[in-house]
Amino acid sequence: MELWIDCLIVLLILTNLKLISSSRLSACIRVVAIQGVLLGLVPLLVGSGDLTFRVILLSIVTMVVKGIVFPWLLLKALRSANVRREMEPFVGYTTSLLVGVGLLALAIWMGRQLPLPAPSKSPLVVPLALFTIMIGLFAIVSRRKALTQVLGYLVMENGIYAFGLAFAHQEPLLVELGTLLDVFMAVFIMGITIFQINREFDHIDTDRLSLLKD
């Protein structure tokens, strides 16, 4: 059991690192899709409760929404925007990878500082969640394309969600589904906005959205 949890966590960490080190946008979307499916496994393996109907439902909904629906929406946006690569990010890929390692160390250090609820099956979930959040934020600030920023937002949300799945298990199902729905709508609206940005500007580089400023 512990072996599987470890595997899951390591795979999630690797998806994060892969995200910030690849330039092909479709590959990034695929990585986020894989992460979504893996995330769906978290409540099954790590949650401290028993395998109730609620946990299984949550797991399935998470996998479908984060692993299939989001990537599908983003791939659609990608196709309409007709871009394939993240060109010249603010931070290069190899540097990003090194930054990622630094963030990992930071997340592990922070995870050790926080006392944990006793019945957690793996203490590694906290650093994982923190790391995923940091990677999401890093992707948002270090990339130019609107699509990559949406991916960053999604990954950040995944990190928070992983934390919630593992520890805040008293959250009623309704709130969890509400959260998922909100994130879904956010990605949906962001996707539409990307489409519009592409139509108005003929690109989706957010650093060139700089008309409004003081």
Place this chain on the structure above:
Amino acid sequence: MIWALISLPILAGVVAFFLRPAGPRRALLLLTALGHSGLTALAWVRRPAPAWEGWLLIDPLGLLFLSITSVLFLVVSIYALGYFHREDWGRREDFQEGFLFSNAREPTFTCCLLLFLGMMTLVTLSQHFGLLWVAVEATTLASAPLIYFHRHYRSLEATWKYIMICSVGIALALLGNFFLAVASTLGGEEHVPMLLSSLIGRAPSLHTQWLKAAFLFLLVGYGTKMGLAPLHTWLPDAHSESPSVISALLPGALLNCAFLAIPRVQQVTVAAGLGEFGRSLMLVFGLFSMVVAAAFIIRQLDFKRMLAYSSIEHMGILSLAVGLGANAGYGAVLHAVNHSLTKGMLFLVAGNILAVYRSKSTTDIRGISRILPISGALWVAGFFAITGSPPFGAFLSELVILKSALDQGRTVVAVIYLLALGIIFIGMATIMLRMVQGDPAGLPADHRDSVVTEGHRSNFSWLFGESALAVIPPMALGAAVLILGLYIPPALRQILEQAARAFGGV
């Protein structure tokens, strides 16, 4: 009844989306706003029972903010009737750069407007932290299409920044929520629901470290939505690029809703004995926001942006007041009321000015009082009201906050507070008063003619050459602010005091 408050705007929104003819749809908007206000007024008379196992409840704080939202929405929806009428729905020319663009479809716009109201109502009513989060995020999503009403690239840029920054902020608030849950789990007790009342009840047993982290994340998260510096960058863009109807709703209703979430958490930290921790954080955020706003208001070239920075200033004042605690809590809730009404009025007047002058530049616009006498007068009144001059309500509330700071012996805070207010007064005076006076020679003659003739074609009554629907709503708001400065009704005073108690004050 609580269910009616929430479901009325949502259902109306769905209906509005499918209602093709413009007349009934606009009537529906107005009726919903009226119905919502009516229900809110009923809640003042007789407090409705909690719904959904206590998740939804009208407490004094919630009722106050619900009322602000409801009143403002009613006023704005009346104004919107005139706005929809004068707004050209086909392709039109951008007045800044001259390219063609079109507006969003009116049904979509009305639908989002009503959903926005529904979500804001949910924010004010929800007692469950998870539900509160869902509702706050939902307000962001419902309002994003509203900001992107004029379909051109500037508003698109504003919308993108709004969604991205607010969503990231709100995501951090979600993490804060989870930390809160962990704090309650670690308290030793099994299964504390994330309800405000039960968390306050068990506050002493919450885990301190996690609670502190939770407060920090929630403050940063909701603070982003509220427009506290340095997380305010989306706010000026969104306010200046959205249509006037929405710019009036954003600061008065939306920012308040985000603000409401913070005292809710503060209530828990106060109960856990960590009140001072939260207060000092909010104090710093508040003062910093005021200073940043003051720096950007001076020589601001876009009057809608200027008003947006003024919103940041006032959100700073609110945060500062909560940070001071004690009597300032009363000042905070009173100020929230005053600011919302005043800012709503100012943005509506700004919409009138924009419609005639077709420019947002503070340097080009001169002589409003000659062309738009009523709007000009309201603009001046709004200037005095927003900068906290007597006899308007904001004077009273800002004075209460200042007094509280001095009472606590926080001279430095008081000095920075006064300095920022002074700079903002001067900055806004130079901009706003100059716009009212002078000779409107720079205004192209055909603009004014076209607006006037277009207005005359309609059957609305006219006052001094201005549409009644365009001036009466801001006038009503202005009157309310004036009255609040002179006399606070006992019923309101009672609610204000009860709400202020939530901040750990009084």
Place this chain on the structure above:
Amino acid sequence: MNTTSWLNPLAALVLSPLLPGIINRTKAFFAGRRGQPLLQGYYDIAKLLHKGAVYSRTTSWIFRAGPVVGLAAVLMALVLLPLGGSAAPLNFTGDIILLAYLLGLMRFFTVIAALDTGSAFEGMGASREVQFSVLTEPALLLSLAAMGKAGQIGSGSRIEHLDNFLSLSGIYSNLSASVWMRNGTILLLVAGALLIVLLAESPRIPVDDPNTHLELTMIHEVMVLDHGGPDFAMILYGAALKLWVFSALLAGVLIPVRSAYWWLDAGAVIGGIFLLAVVIGVIESSMARLRLLRVPQLLTGAGVLSILAFALILWR
């Protein structure tokens, strides 16, 4: 010191020239050719040993020392290398560092011998070799360290192993199926890192293409262009031994057979080494060489895997 432990380096000396043969046969199979004989490595070395060498007048003794020192260094490394659970002929705490630096010494002499020729092409290859090794060395050391810690924790509290988790023999003798059950994730990460290190050091596709004849893109082959005769035979033999060393390190992680018979354990690892050669052949057949600019990213990836493994094991 027991005599059976000397069988490990002996096996390497005898069998290592088979590895390039196996790789080439696998590639030939995937390409639909018959391919060269399995023993081609031996034939090449024998042929080269019978030839004379030609030295450029611009080269110094360094050029001649390169192949000799390289072969000597890798032979020393073999003595440190355990096979299966049995210890190496020479083992002491910290010998993983000696192993890394013996291989480093080999590389250093290859590089300065290449630079000694004064040829621009060889200089380019040398620069690339050094650049990439900067990234592979930490990955190798961290992987071994993580593995040592994993074995120490996974094998329980066997006191006698506590102090030798920094020696190669100690690390590998601690590994067992039960360690895999407990720290499988970490060992998988280590294996991933070691595989990339192996491909980079051998040097094979996707880092370097040993078959290419375009000096602009070559790394290892371009450095040894000017060597001939017995010198080149030593280089070929040294390269095969180096491949054996890295394969043994990787196979030792992946196949921790711990039976009562040392020959069964060692046999399993040797079988694993040959299997790895097949795997390398498959990789070479199915992948293209990476652009030179992307190679550091791959190697950083290996470093990241090993750091991740190390961080996880420290967390325990």
